[in-house]
Amino acid sequence: MVVLSVMPMHNDHHHNNIVPVPIIDMSSRRDMKVELILKACEDFGFFQVINHGIPDKVIARMEKFGMDFFSLPASEKLLAGPANPFGYGTKSIGSSGDTGDLEYLLLHSNPMFVSQRARTISPNNSKEFSYVVNEYVGEVRELACEILDLIAQGLGLKDCGVFSTMIRDIDSDSLLRLNHYPPSPSQSPSPSPFSCKSTSTTNTTKIRFGEHSDPQIITILHSNNVAGLQILSPSSAGSLWIPIMPNPAAFCVNVGDVLQAMTNGRLVSVRHRVMGNKSNGARMSTAFFGSPPLHAWISPMPETITRFRPCCYKSFTWSEFKNVMYSLRLGHDRLDLFRLDYNIHHDDDDQEEYYSCE
Ligand SMILES: C=C1C[C@]23C[C@@]1(O)CC[C@H]2[C@@]12CC[C@H](O)[C@@](C)(C(=O)O1)[C@H]2[C@@H]3C(=O)O
Ligand SMILES: O=C(O)CCC(=O)C(=O)O
Numbered sequence: 273m274v275v276l277s278v279m280p281m282h283n284d285h286h287h288n289n290i291v292p293v294p295i296i297d298m299s300s301r302r303d304m305k306v307e308l309i310l311k312a313c314e315d316f317g318f319f320q321v322i323n324h325g326i327p328d329k330v331i332a333r334m335e336k337f338g339m340d341f342f343s344l345p346a347s348e349k350l351l352a353g354p355a356n357p358f359g360y361g362t363k364s365i366g367s368s369g370d371t372g373d374l375e376y377l378l379l380h381s382n383p384m385f386v387s388q389r390a391r392t393i394s395p396n397n398s399k400e401f402s403y404v405v406n407e408y409v410g411e412v413r414e415l416a417c418e419i420l421d422l423i424a425q426g427l428g429l430k431d432c433g434v435f436s437t438m439i440r441d442i443d444s445d446s447l448l449r450l451n452h453y454p455p456s457p458s459q460s461p462s463p464s465p466f467s468c469k470s471t472s473t474t475n476t477t478k479i480r481f482g483e484h485s486d487p488q489i490i491t492i493l494h495s496n497n498v499a500g501l502q503i504l505s506p507s508s509a510g511s512l513w514i515p516i517m518p519n520p521a522a523f524c525v526n527v528g529d530v531l532q533a534m535t536n537g538r539l540v541s542v543r544h545r546v547m548g549n550k551s552n553g554a555r556m557s558t559a560f561f562g563s564p565p566l567h568a569w570i571s572p573m574p575e576t577i578t579r580f581r582p583c584c585y586k587s588f589t590w591s592e593f594k595n596v597m598y599s600l601r602l603g604h605d606r607l608d609l610f611r612l613d614y615n616i617h618h619d620d621d622d623q624e625e626y627y628s629c630e
């Protein structure tokens with residue numbers, strides 16, 4: 273297991289073992305974007321975008337609401353919780369016993385839901401809260417759709433809107449999550465801050481949000497200037513964590529489990545986590561998780577099934593996947609359960625092979 277560094281570092285140079293994570297300029301030529309985005313999704317399942325067209329003021333308004341909320345006394349914040357799964361949560365992530373060094377607000381992106389929740393999150397300013405969230409969601413959703421259309425074009429899909437249509441659907445199950453990581457971790461140093469032996473004896477780096485992949489189609493994440501996000505390099509067989517340089521002028525984009533399944537494993541749902549230590553300030557991140565509607569069927573697109581890459585996932589609905597996901601721990605590789613060869617790996621008696629989804 274290799275950890276390059278826990279310090280913020282530039283990720284645009286092959287320099288001192290620094291792995292260059294792609295930064296894609298959304299104002300560049302379409303054919304260039306198609307090529308670079310597809311490659312980033314295949315190699316890392318992750319990239320950053322700059323010149324994305326989302327107005328600074330839209331981001332600033334959303335983040336100010338977030339910071340104002342997290343600055344409230346605990347007794348007031350708790351009125352917007354517990355997160356089951358939506359609302360205000362602190363330390364506890366999901367319902368299977370996972371914990372992290374953070375507090376968060378988890379919201380469904382549907383405007384009706386937002387206005388309902390606004391009453392407990394921002395009782396004195398609920399209309400403005402709804403406006404700010406809906407405005408932000410509208411902008412990041414469009415960015416997500418633009419990126420998904422470029423991915424579909426790169427994959428040579430007949431229907432280039434197949435992914436974005438799911439997110440634009442009125443019944444889309446997309447979410448918005450605001451994470452706030454307090455500046456000075458209160459917990460004692462974890463024995464193994466990385467999923468490997470640490471070389472430093474004085475390392476007090478803590479896990480702020482444990483290793484996981486995002487279950488949805490795509491995640492569009494913005495953060496303040498505080499480091500912490502790391503991605504697991506898919507080509508490193510689970511051994512190389514790459515720190516992502518924080519850049520408030522950029523959005524981080526990552527492939528989710530559904531996009532991995534729909535591309536028959538060609539694009540990778542990247543595992544990631546957030547680390548921190550005492551010298552880190554308070555990190556705040558805002559993540560939009562672009563999801564299909566509950567009833568949508570997820571299956572590998574025919575264009576992604578070839579002789580060299582036979583169909584490897586079952587068809588399932590987003591609702592079915594969600595039920596499984598909520599029954600599992602944060603770090604579980606839940607998409608594995610939907611592999612066609614899952615029983616072959618887990619039951620030696622069943623030796624069937626699969627070359628097509630039919
Ligand atoms: C432990 C869990 C929290 C989570 C639902 C789950 O059962 C497994 C996936 C987790 C995750 C990770 C990405 C997003 O932050 C999230 C909102 C999601 O959709 O899946 C969280 C879930 C959560 O916090 O409820
Ligand atoms: O805070 C971050 O940068 C990552 C948060 C995250 O992975 C999540 O909310 O799923």
Ligand SMILES: [Fe+2]
Nearest residue numbers: 484485486544
């Ligand atoms: Fe995540």
